[in-house]
Amino acid sequence: MQKKFLLISAFAAGLLIAGPAFAHHGTAGYDMAKVVTVTGTVTKVDWSNPHIVVYMDAKDAQGNLQHWSLELSAPLLMQRFGWTKNSVKAGDQLVAETHPAKNGAPVGASGAATFVLKFVVNGTPLPVVGGTPPPRE
Incomplete structure (x- = not known):
């Protein structure tokens, strides 16, 4: 009886955790049918879990400064994929292709679905998750 209770409790806990995990990695906030290219200057990089976040300043089509x-x-x-903490740093020139936010906010995201499709730092392309990682030596 106790074994059955533990099994049911573990299953219930798994169900409670699954929802937020799927929501965290969802694509609902992004327009997956559209790709934008953002060109600008990196202002800050947060190299921490659960995700690396790169902040950059870029101008929109009208020349207005946006903080991406x-x-x-x-x-x-x-x-x-070969990245280090120094792969991208403040002051670097960045060209990124990403699926934009549906609400028009200057954000793009990566993850299992690879919302950031291209990342070129100072003219050098960096591999992004979702592509094929470089071979191990």
Whole structure:
């Protein structure tokens, strides 16, 4: 009887955790049918879990300054793709392709679905999660 109770309790706990986990990695806030290219200057990089966030200043089509934030995958996963803490830093020139937010906010995100499709820092392309990681030596 106690074993059955523990099994049911574990299952219920799993159901409670699953919803927020799926919501955290959802694409509902992004226009997955649209891709925008953002070109500008990196202002800050937060290299921390659960996701790396790169902040940049870029001008829109009318020349207005926008403060973008691009959410990438976890540091460990990005390291597997060859990234280091110094791959992107404040002052770097950045070209990124991303699926934009549906509400028009200057944000883009990455994760399992790879919302950031292209990342070029100072003219050098960096691999993004969702592509094929470089071969291990």
